[in-house]
Amino acid sequence: MIKLHDKFFKPFLSEEEILSAIERMALEIAADYKDSVPVFVGVLNGAFMFVSDFLKAYPHPCEVSFVRLSSYQGLTSTGIVESLLDVPEEVEGKSVVILEDVIDTGRTLKQLVHLFSNTNVKEFKIASLFYKPSVYNGEYTIDYVGMEIPNNFIVGYGLDYNELGRNLRAVYQLNESHMINLVLFGKPGAGKGTQAGFLKEKYNLKHISTGDVFRYNIKNGTELGTLAKSYIDRGDLVPDEVTINMLKDEVEKNPEAAGFIFDGFPRTAAQAQALDNFLETKDMKVNATIALEADDDILVSRLLERGKESGRSDDQDESKIRNRFDEYNEKTAPLREYYEEQGKFHSVNGIGEITEITERLSAVINAL
């Protein structure tokens, strides 16, 4: 385990694994370019080590050059890609193979393609040492890939966390065992969203409310929104498959999170099982499920009040609210047992001042 700035990282890929992937790539590319002299264009800063080892493994004559782009600040891709060192002039009329250290969302790649679109290169190919298929937007074909990796935050072998870690010979990944992942449990109106808002600040967690994600999609008229709308309007649950995939996407979008608060998820046994299985693949787990308890009559009056302010249609009609409670009693309440069996279930009185309730929740979290 190594520490860079404030975070811990654990070994992920050894130097040997990386070098053998590079050798495979070099030979594959060499087979395609045996009759010409390609220019390999490394993307700085991250690709410098890759370019060096790649060239040593490349068996035929070739040229090398660099462009410099920057898109990361801290741990997440900011989405802003700056060009700091422009396309070299000597590429005109030549076959260019871009050497990228890692392709994740594809935003940097878009900028690269754009940079080279104004040049008269003979041919333009893309090679990436690491590739994260689960987050790639698929806009361009990636011609050569060294290794497919999951969407974990990685450092080493040229890649950095706020500029540290580039000199490591191996690749390390963020150690998730310091994470706290919480499930907030409780009926509609129990205060899960309100409390999540405070807890996420206090414990530096990422709040994922499946209800909010659905409402965002409905508002923006996405395919997912259209699909979910009819269920939500009736106060029924959205089908598991849709909800589970959406939840996974939300987690994948936040590889840097110090932990998550799941609010409104899981709501069925299938969702709880899927969450456990999914987190396990990422070396993560649910640390605690905390239920906010309150009686139905109080909840109905809170929800009707909220409906007046927010305009949420499922909060304005008592019969829809009661239907949501029925869904909860039938499908969600049994999860209590699921988490009790794992020794993770905690119950908190959800009636009282908001700050008092935050204190009760914090007491549970601090004892974890």
Ligand code: AMP
């Ligand atoms: P909420 O904002 O959590 O009360 O969710 C509002 C509505 O979104 C629910 O009544 C469901 O129709 C839908 N929804 C939210 N989360 C889930 C989930 N985990 N599974 C199925 N449906 C959900």
